[in-house]
Amino acid sequence: MRIPLSDRVGGGAARDQVYLAVREAIVSAELEPGRRLSENELADRLGVSRTPVREALVRLRDERLVAIVPQLGTFVTLISDDAIADAAFVREALECSAIRLAAERATPAALEEIQANLVAQERADDEGDHDAFDVLDDALHRKLCELSGHEIAWALARRANGHLDRVRRLSLPEPGYLGEMIAEHRAVVAAVADGDPDRAERELRHHLRMVLSQVSTIRDAHPDYFEES
C-alpha cells in the first residue's frame, strides 16, 4: 500500500487530493446527500491511509458538507435551506464588498482579461459545454475578487458555498439560461469598467440571487436530498 508520493497524480499532498476528490464527489452528488461515509472505505478507495482522509473530512465539516458523529459515522449532509441561506448571505456580503473596491481599482489590463473570459463563456454556451461554463464562471468571480486586492474574499466565499454549489451542479440548465447569466456578467463587468461601485454592487447582488431561484426546482426533483424544515 505504501505508494511513493511521486506516483500520485496531481501535485498536492495526499490530504489535499482527498479533499478535492471527496468535495467534487459530494458537490456533483455522486455521493448523494444523507449517504454514510466511512473513513476506512474512503481510504481504501483512494489508496491512502485514514490519516489524510480524516484531515480532509475535517475541512469538509467546516464547510458543512459532511457531519462527523463520534463513534457513529460520517455522513454527507442533507442540503438545508438554512445552509443555503447562509452561503448566499456570506457570498453576497463578501463579493459585493469586493466588487466595490474592484470598480475603483480595475486596470485596463485586468478588464481585457475579463473580456476574454466573457467571450469564452459565450463560446461555451454555443457549444453547450456546461462544465466549461462553470469553470469560467468561477474564474470570473474570482478575478473580480482579486481586483479588489482581497483574494481571500473569493477563498472564503467558495468555502462557504458548498450547499449552493450542489444546487448549481444538480440543476439542468434550461435553454437560454446560460445566455441570461452571461448578460448579467456583462452588466456587472460594464459597471466595474465604468468605475461605478454602486451599480456594480447592485448588478452583482441581482446576479447572485438568480441562483437561489433554482433551489425550489431542485427541491422538487430531489426531495430526499433536502432536510425537512
Added chain:
Amino acid sequence: MRIPLSDRVGGGAARDQVYLAVREAIVSAELEPGRRLSENELADRLGVSRTPVREALVRLRDERLVAIVPQLGTFVTLISDDAIADAAFVREALECSAIRLAAERATPAALEEIQANLVAQERADDEGDHDAFDVLDDALHRKLCELSGHEIAWALARRANGHLDRVRRLSLPEPGYLGEMIAEHRAVVAAVADGDPDRAERELRHHLRMVLSQVSTIRDAHPDYFEES
C-alpha cells in the same frame, strides 16, 4: 501517557482543546510571532499525541496564524499588513451586512439583553478589567450577528480575525479608550433599536475601523513581530 478523556479539563475533544490553547497562546503573544513550533513539543506539553495537535494546527493554518512548512517546521506567522487588511475587510463585509438585517429584525427581548451587555461593559471599564471587556465586546458583536439570522457571519469573521486579534491583545489601552469604544457600541445599538439599517451600518463601519488605528502603534512597539512589507 494514555490519559482517559474524563481527566481532561473542559468538555470538548482533545483536538478542540489543543486548538483553543494554542490559538490563545498565539493571540496573546505568549507564543511570539516568528517562533518555531514543534508538533512533538506541543504534544508533550499538552499531554496528547501528535494527531490532535496536527489537526489543530491545520485549523490554525487556515486562519493564517501558523505556517506549516513540510519537512521543516511550523511557525507562528508574523503579523502582516496584508493579513490585517484582509481580516478587516472580511469582518467589515460580514458584520456590516449582518447588522443591516439585525436592524430590521431586532426584537425587544434581544435589545434588552444587549443593553445588559453594554452596562456590563461600563462596569468592566470602571473596574479597569480589560479582559472582561474583550469578552463582552466579542459577545456583543456576536449577538448582533445572531440577530441577523446568520450566526455563521460571526463564526467566519472570528476565524478570519486572528491577525487583528493579536493587535488588539497587544495594545495597552490608553485611558478613555474603552469609554470611546462603549460610546460607539451604544451608537450602533441605538441605530439597530431604531430599525435604521443605513445608520447602523455606518456606525459599525466607523467602529470597526477604529481598531486599525492602533496597528501603527503596535508596529512601533514590536517591529520584530511584523513582516516587512
Added chain:
DNA sequence: AGCGGTCTACTTGTATACTAGTGCGCATGC
C-alpha cells in the same frame, strides 16, 4: 410470538511507528 439482554461488527478518536527530506554542526581536507 414477543420481549430483553448480550455480543459482534463497525464507527471515530487517539496514540504510536515509520518514511522522506531539510538544515545545521562537526570533522576533515586544503
Added chain:
DNA sequence: GCATGCGCACTAGTATACAAGTAGACCGCT
C-alpha cells in the same frame, strides 16, 4: 584558519495499532 562535505538530529507526512463507544442482529427466556 577556512572551506567543504558528510552525518546526525529533527521536521512534517503518512501508515498502522489500539481504545472507547454505538447500533443492530441474534439467541434465549418469558
